[in-house]
Amino acid sequence: MKNEWPLWEIFIRGQHGLAHRHVGSLHAPDAEMAIKNARDVYTRRNEGVSIWVVEARHIAATAPGDKGPLFEPSESKVYRHPTFFDIPDDVGHM
Amino acid sequence: MYAQMIKTANSGVKPREEMSDQERAFQDKIDADIKIEPRDWMPDDYRRTLIRQIGQHAHSEVVGQLPEGNWITRAPTLERKMILLAKVQDEAGHGLYLYSAAETLGESRDELVRLLHEGRMKYSSIFNYPTLNWADIGAVGWLVDGAAIVNQVALQRTSYGPYSRAMVRICKEESFHARQGYHAMMKMAFGSPAQKKMAQDALNRLWFPSIMMFGPSDSESTHSEQSMAWKIKVKSNDELRQQYIDQTVPQIEYLGLDLPDPGLKWNAERGHYDFSEPDWSELFDVIKGNGPCNTDRMNARVKAWDDGQWVRDGLMAHARKKAARQHAAE
Numbered sequence: 001m002k003n004e005w006p007l008w009e010i011f012i013r014g015q016h017g018l019a020h021r022h023v024g025s026l027h028a029p030d031a032e033m034a035i036k037n038a039r040d041v042y043t044r045r046n047e048g049v050s051i052w053v054v055e056a057r058h059i060a061a062t063a064p065g066d067k068g069p070l071f072e073p074s075e076s077k078v079y080r081h082p083t084f085f086d087i088p089d090d091v092g093h094m
Numbered sequence: 095m096y097a098q099m100i101k102t103a104n105s106g107v108k109p110r111e112e113m114s115d116q117e118r119a120f121q122d123k124i125d126a127d128i129k130i131e132p133r134d135w136m137p138d139d140y141r142r143t144l145i146r147q148i149g150q151h152a153h154s155e156v157v158g159q160l161p162e163g164n165w166i167t168r169a170p171t172l173e174r175k176m177i178l179l180a181k182v183q184d185e186a187g188h189g190l191y192l193y194s195a196a197e198t199l200g201e202s203r204d205e206l207v208r209l210l211h212e213g214r215m216k217y218s219s220i221f222n223y224p225t226l227n228w229a230d231i232g233a234v235g236w237l238v239d240g241a242a243i244v245n246q247v248a249l250q251r252t253s254y255g256p257y258s259r260a261m262v263r264i265c266k267e268e269s270f271h272a273r274q275g276y277h278a279m280m281k282m283a284f285g286s287p288a289q290k291k292m293a294q295d296a297l298n299r300l301w302f303p304s305i306m307m308f309g310p311s312d313s314e315s316t317h318s319e320q321s322m323a324w325k326i327k328v329k330s331n332d333e334l335r336q337q338y339i340d341q342t343v344p345q346i347e348y349l350g351l352d353l354p355d356p357g358l359k360w361n362a363e364r365g366h367y368d369f370s371e372p373d374w375s376e377l378f379d380v381i382k383g384n385g386p387c388n389t390d391r392m393n394a395r396v397k398a399w400d401d402g403q404w405v406r407d408g409l410m411a412h413a414r415k416k417a418a419r420q421h422a423a424e
Contacts, residue, residue, distance in 0.1 A: 030413035
């Protein structure tokens with residue numbers, strides 16, 4: 001059996017951060033050790049208040065080749081950015 | 095430079111007419127300064143060169159813990175000892191970031207470590223020099239980390255995204271180390287005559303090895319052309335070396351130490367310091383494995399790996415047992 005420690009991706013929410021951000025990865029035998037090591041490596045200088053670890057094999061990602069079909073069409077959908085409606089001054093702030 | 099003498103897998107730069115459509119699209123991205131990411135297509139040689147360079151860089155961080163670790167138990171004050179401990183811990187973290195970056199290219203960390211232990215991958219030449227007195231630890235922080243910063247700041251703009259991001263993180267911590275090292279040197283240089291003598295001795299021994307960290311001069315470094323075209327490397331060895339020397343000489347003068355090279359002279363015409371050529375045969379010798387500490391360094395790494403085998407296996411067996419128990423309970 002292959003005894004290489006699996007790879008974990010590390011996400012940290014900063015002191016004033018609203019969301020967890022991906023900061024890097026590390027090898028560890030299990031989640032508990034992954035958290036311990038992430039604490040030592042990635043939060044040594046007050047970088048965070050919360051850590052998520054996820055084994056890398058559980059992450060699915062979009063393919064670079066899908067960039068066009070997935071994301072480009074939204075550029076033509078101006079109605080998703082409805083910043084151009086004039087509201088009469090009389091109505092006040094909306 | 096932590097990664098030196100990286101041979102690109104091919105020879106010379108491929109002319110545009112000979113490129114496939116894929117290669118041309120890749121080169122266009124590089125030329126437009128668009129970062130290459132793990133899942134993007136890349137030429138095999140680009141991938142191989144990067145695995146070699148980032149892997150070697152990671153190995154250097156790990157092996158680099160040994161010369162400084164040598165003085166942890168003998169640090170002269172508790173404050174210096176804590177600083178040194180924190181620094182060595184940072185280096186372990188840098189190794190970790192870099193191995194992670196190398197792994198995004200499809201090579202496993204254990205495999206890279208195996209190649210290092212078998213002598214099939216290298217690490218920076220500088221870590222094959224011994225640390226003989228306490229001032230060496232200050233000099234390593236100041237000169238070696240100083241040289242590493244010059245190289246790594248340039249690498250923040252390297253074309254491979256994960257490598258460039260690792261450099262951003264590392265540079266921040268590396269600059270603490272250089273300052274800490276310089277501060278330790280100041281204490282020695284402004285201390286008793288015996289302390290000043292130690293500082294001078296450390297500078298004299300580490301100066302040439304530190305300027306050799308940037309690799310051979312550009313005229314000798316035939317392998318860097320393709321790395322430059324791919325923007326893996328953004329500045330040449332000689333450019334980086336000159337930059338390091340220009341910024342370091344005033345720091346030596348401030349310490350009141352003698353310049354470690356009689357050839358170091360300000361050249362007003364060039365706007366740079368002139369310096370003597372280092373003994374390149376020494377660099378090639380060290381890289382080949384014949385430096386003062388090559389054997390010791392590798393023995394220490396291999397011993398740690400072999401002696402730790404049962405611990406790694408035990409942790410893995412425990413993790414599997416725990417996972418199985420949890421699975422059964424669900």
